[in-house]
Amino acid sequence: MADARDTSFRYLTLLQLIPRYPGSISTPVLKEKLAERGFHIDTRSLQRDLSEKLSTHFPLGCDDTQKPYRWYFDRDFQCQLPALDVPSALTLVLAEEYLKGLLPPVVIGQLSPQFTDARRLLDELSSNGLSQWARKVRAIPNGKALIPAELDETTWQVVAQALLEQKAIDVNYLSRTTETEKALILHPQGIVSRHSVTYLLAQVDGFDDLRQFALHRVKNAAISETAWQVRAGFNIDTYIQSSAFGYRQGSKDVTLDAEINRSVAWLLKETPLSSEQSISPTNKSGWYRLTALVPDDQQTLWWLMGMGANVKVHAPSTWRDELKASAERVLAHYLEDSDPHLSGVNHG
Amino acid sequence: MADARDTSFRYLTLLQLIPRYPGSISTPVLKEKLAERGFHIDTRSLQRDLSEKLSTHFPLGCDDTQKPYRWYFDRDFQCQLPALDVPSALTLVLAEEYLKGLLPPVVIGQLSPQFTDARRLLDELSSNGLSQWARKVRAIPNGKALIPAELDETTWQVVAQALLEQKAIDVNYLSRTTETEKALILHPQGIVSRHSVTYLLAQVDGFDDLRQFALHRVKNAAISETAWQVRAGFNIDTYIQSSAFGYRQGSKDVTLDAEINRSVAWLLKETPLSSEQSISPTNKSGWYRLTALVPDDQQTLWWLMGMGANVKVHAPSTWRDELKASAERVLAHYLEDSDPHLSGVNHG
DNA sequence: GGCTGGTGCGACAAGACATGCCGCAAGTAA
DNA sequence: TTACTTGCGGCATGTCTTGTCGCACCAGCC
Incomplete structure (x- = not known):
């Protein structure tokens, strides 16, 4: 060079x-x-x-x-070589706002020099404080932001390093079922961040099966002397799709056929459900016909559920049935109090 | 210095x-x-x-x-001064995966040198390709990831710069209602990114009221010669809370009182709804009592709706009623087909 | 205890290098 | 044309960098 x-x-x-x-x-x-x-x-x-x-x-x-x-x-020193420009800085601020609800604070701390840098630039932009960028930018995340699980900084660092450098790690793990801490040697194979919890996929030393470990329940992580166990042919997508995370995800996409009201139609015109989607008016005023090729996963079903009565699914029939059953169960919940004689309705 | x-x-x-x-x-x-x-x-x-x-x-x-x-x-050159460490790089990759569904590609492009840098580091980490980090990290976002609206790169840059440097901008805006393009002079006051759409809050030149402009419908944005109009006492949080975005957000928090099943209980134990939350067993096997102080907003209500029959809300009664009414409407949707004689049930 | 190897540091001389200045050329605006 | 701006080659000067050497300190080790 x-x-x-x-x-x-x-x-x-x-x-x-x-x-x-x-x-x-x-x-x-x-x-x-x-x-x-x-x-x-x-x-x-x-x-x-x-x-x-x-x-x-x-x-x-x-x-x-x-x-x-x-x-x-120094711990928090940062120096970008082409210095940050204003749009990038604003983007960083926006990104931080989004990520705050998604990742453990410690993990965001990994990026904090970048975010701090962005904020500093914006602050300096108007030394008189006129810009007040902080009052001008907001992100309203899509989902309900749960509070991310607390996570130890060294744990994250050790796990990340071990995963990438193919090392085994020694940990103490707090089992959810037995509620006891146990010393384990783990062979990391992947990381899945789901909602606000980050999971480590790993084999326990001496075993062949892959297990999930919630990172915030891992204590005293350290790179191990033990040699790393290869897991041949492991593919994280296949693993996730195999419903390991409760995502009953058919390997194939399905065609969603539904009626949607005007507000949902507007929403989907601007931010489509998928790249293959069509929306057309129906003869029912204020209602539209939606056809879209979407993944067959829990996420989509949840989204449909969250739309409530603004969406009426025709196909796939499995979703239709599920939505109907769910509505029945919910209703049963609320009816059983006010109409005690109806409490026999299934809500299992 | x-x-x-x-x-x-x-x-x-x-x-x-x-x-x-x-x-x-x-x-x-x-x-x-x-x-x-x-x-x-x-x-x-x-x-x-x-x-x-x-x-x-x-x-x-x-x-x-x-x-x-x-x-x-060069467009894509990047040089971090304390070079990226492995955990930070992994965090960046994870952050990118999350943001992909939340921000327009162009906006992420602003950060791409950083992300590229992270990927390059991880690639070099194992020049033999053993690490295969790309196969080891996944994010499963909380909400259904809609496809973010397309956005022009210069639009974003101009708007961001104008907002922060307090300049007016000349734009062509495609009105949703009239479906015509109109030349406007805007005085930017804020940016709100909601779901996957980014909105510019601005006054039109000559008017005093604040309007929302979907950024992806803004064309040919350019910094204007016109002097920027100050909007005295503007507060973006107040504005959002004033239901400007359909977020019927009471200024005060409410106490959520609900029964939840085991899976939801586990979820909330790890990633709480709020910092003030308690979960205790009930006498009904497999069900728990949840009490939490949560914001009175649409997000929370949607989340409850998405939980379906796994949650039974007792209070606030407004939510309870709304959930019940929603379930009734959904059910009516699906009953009116199979049981035509029931189609009279209200679904407005 | 003495020896040895690794490391930090002050000093020094040789030489490389950065810097300011000058002059010239090319392009531009008045 | 004239004045001005900017880029560029050359040059002398003085600063700075660099390798080398010697000394000091510390930790093992015989």
């Missing part, structure tokens, strides 16, 4: 090699990595770069309690 | 001043901005920096068709 002695570029390479705080890197390792990238310099020069040049201009820290000194960046 | 003549640090400052491609910056302006930051250098030096130093090491472009040359970064 860079062959010759170009000081400033070497500085930049150097800065990219230094990790953020929880991590650190020692001088000899840095020298080696620099050499890999074509910068063959004396150890002394490297030392000078770090302690005289870079650390005066950047929030660098140095752990000099051990002899190969270890260098690291 | 940096007072003296420190070449490498000046380079870095320089790089931060150069925007990504659609934008560009001219040499004299750069010189001025550098001076603002304490770097008083000769124009010649700046020229040398750009054309000899930086452009050999960075993907810089130069428009030399006009005489004050203009410099810019």
Whole structure:
């Protein structure tokens, strides 16, 4: 890449090699990595770069309690190279607002330097505070935002690293059924984030089956010495579709045929259910005919349920039946109080 | 910040001043901005920096068709200063997966250098492709992901910039009611992203009332010469709560009192509805009593509706009535076909 | 205890490099 | 045409970088 002695570029390479705080890197390792990238310099020069040049201009820290000194960046330092432009910054703010309800705070914390950077830019945009961007941008998420489960920061870091670098991990896991903590060795195979809970898919050491572990119930995670167990032919999509998450998801799409009222029609014209969808008027005033090719999954069914009486499903018949049955059960709930003699209606 | 003549640090400052491609910056302006930051250098030096130093090491472009040359970064170049660590990269991938269903592709495109960076890091992590991170991470969003409305890139950029820098904009807007395109001057006051549609809140030039404009129906947006109209005392939260978006949102929270079945209980134990929530067993096997302080909004009601017969609401009575009425209407939908003599049941 | 290897650091000299200045050329606006 | 702006090559100067050496410190290890 860079062959010759170009000081400033070497500085930049150097800065990219230094990790953020929880991590650190020692001088000899840095020298080696620099050499890999074509910068063959004396150890002394490297030392000078770090302690005289870079650390005066950047929030660098140095752990000099051990002899190969270890260098690291301040925990929250961030520097984008083409600096953020205004639209990107606004997008980041919007994205953060959305993600707040979806991911554990700790995971968002991983991205916080970026978000902070965006906010800082917007703040500086109008140093007089005129912009007040914070009062101008809101996201109203689609679903009800449940409060994401609490998650330990190191847990997330260890799991992410183990998953990607194919390592096994030692953990304590709080079993939901037995309510006891148990030490396990896990072989991570995947991560699924569902609603506001993040699950680790892993094999327990010594077993062949894949199990789900809610990340917020994992304690004291650490990379294990045990060698990682390969799971041949694992495909996460297949796994999810195999209803492992209660998503009775037929592998094929189905054609949804329904009547919808005007408000739903408007909604779907702007944000379609699927790329293959048609909406046409019916002879019933204020009602439209919807045809769409949609996945056969729980999500879609829930969405239909949430639309309530604004949607009337004709096909597939399984959904139609399910919606009808669900309505009957709900009604039974509320009738059994006011009309005690009707309490025999099935609500199982 | 940096007072003296420190070449490498000046380079870095320089790089931060150069925007990504659609934008560009001219040499004299750069010189001025550098001076603002304490770097008083000769124009010649700046020229040398750009054309000899930086452009050999960075993907810089130069428009030399006009005489004050203009410099810019490659469209997709990105360089994080403390380089991304593995957990952050994984988080970014997860965030992207979530946002895909929530924001228009163009808006996500704003962040794409970051996402691309994350993906590249993960790819390089296992040059042999062993990691296959893409097969290991999935997000299953809470709501049904509708397809976000198409949105023009420049529209987003112009609107974002105008909003933050307090400028008026010239646009062509496709009215939903009249289905005609109309040239307007808008005074942006806020942005609300709702479901998958992004709305601009703005006053039309010459009017005092605030209107909503779906961003994907805005064409040919451009910063206007017209001076921006201030809207005194505008508060976006108040505006949203004033049911402007159909969110009949009482300003006060309400106490939800309901019976829930085991699966919902588990869900809520891990991801609570609110920070003040209690779940206790009832004498009915498999059912639990839920009490929670929740906002009085449409979102929560929809969520309850989506839970179907797994939830039985006792209070507030308005919700209870609404759920019951909704179930009745749904049922009527489906009964009127199979039992024609029942078609008289109200479904308005 | 002494030896050794690894590391940090001050000093120094050689040489590379950055910088300001000048002059020239090309294009543009008055 | 004239004045102005901008880019660019060249050059002298002075600063800065860099490799080398010597010394100090620390931790094992024989």
